Amino acid sequence: MKRVRLGTGAGYSGDRIEPAVELAEAGDIRYLVFECLAERTIALAQLAKRRDPSAGFDPLLADRMAAVLPACRRNGITIITNMGAANPHAAGAAVAAVARSLGLGPLRIAIVTGDDVTEIIRARQDLTIEETGAPVSSLADSLVAANAYLGAEPIVRALKGGADVVVTGRVADPSLFLAPLVHEFGWAADDWTLMGKGTLVGHLMECAGQVSGGYFADPGYKDVPNLARLGFPLAEVAADGAATITKVAGSGGLITGATCREQLLYEVHDPARYLTPDVAADFSGVSITEAGPDQVRVDGGGGAARPGSLKVSLGYSDGYIGEGQISYAGPGALARARLGRDIVAERLRIIGLPLRELRLDLIGVDAIHGPELSAAAPEPYEVRLRVAGRTHTLKDAERIGNEVEGLYTNGPAGGGGATKMAKEVIAVQSTLIPRELVSPQVHMTEVQP
């Protein structure tokens, strides 16, 4: 039975680069997939593109391509990535520039667009926001960008056209991996079982190191070797959709049933209905079997018909956040941090700051899980006060940090290491639109030798 090997080159925008090079050089893979778009990344990229029409794609794109393209060209590896973010055309041009500077032509670059549905959303004010039930029109001028999650189809088209590098904007993460499987095996787009199996592979692979021992170690309970040289995963997939998840021999990390089970459920709600643009995947009957050291066999994924709508992330301007922090240590640290906290709370009332929301945390005590869960914990040696608030203006946000910093000369004894920040918030909510309204396009360009 025909088999295809694909590797994950990145699981988020800032991910390590060396593991991708290792896969390209020693992974014996046919495809290298870089997943680099988080929920809000694309809205921030839209803002960057508005300021500079040649910006708005992943800032590490050129570095990543320069690092992996030589080995990918040598070994016949096709690259698939959503690093195009808000500007796939500019990202494609950046890939071409890297290829030219390294003398790596001929190189066919496919650019996938059509995920930007901002104008469609503005014209369709009848849609509702999934999280709140409010009409999309309630976002009005605060809407920054709307991007639909595309599926595997336009990437399959790009691969059929002979692309060596496929650059997209918003595409559902597992679809980046499903596409080469559909292309290689000629799977029918309405074979829901195979779409489900391929989506399962994509879901396990999309966070890179999170399936190969990253985000897993808990010393004494779950020990993982050599995390500083963590190997990213590769999947060997058979034409029937069964797969083995493994990594380059000698790399750090580990792949076991436990690492795969943790990643299988990561960001999943109903495991029997994991919705993507391609399929309603069913992970409830998946079997995970250790086939050898760092080799896990995955099978039993299934699926039902794909949803009739596409999810759209709506990036919108949601005011500002201001924050300040200051530390206290040694005897009485907790009492002084509490005093500092109470002073800032009172100061914010005295100056009449218009706050939409306020949060006062003691880092080391209750900042992560709140006062209830930490009530019985012993007093720590050092405590860091953190005050964060949501405001309508940047100026008001800055005043929060200033009030915390003011504890230096106006607050309890021994405060140190004050920091402050203020930022604009681009938040994300979602809506659903009929898929007929979205028409993905593939544009091919070629770098000559």
Add this chain to the structure above:
Amino acid sequence: MKLRELAHSRTGDKGNTSNISVIAYRTEDYARLEAAVTVERVRRHLGALIQGEVVRYALPGLGALNFVLTRTLGGGVTRSLALDAHGKCLSSAILDLDI
């Protein structure tokens, strides 16, 4: 005994909804997890951290439970005021459950 002795866990986030897996190290412990780690226990343990609903999905074939907690992340990672805006540390809170 703490849940941590029998199970491991990972938290994921989508918008304002958190999911927390609870996965048995040994499949023979799954039935015990299913009986002990109920929706009510999770709700009581996490208390005010949960502002919405709690739903539990059982995956006996994987020896795992998956909890889905709505309105738990301060509006989600893109707007939350929390230090851990993803709610990534919730898995560690769950493993502290007495069972």
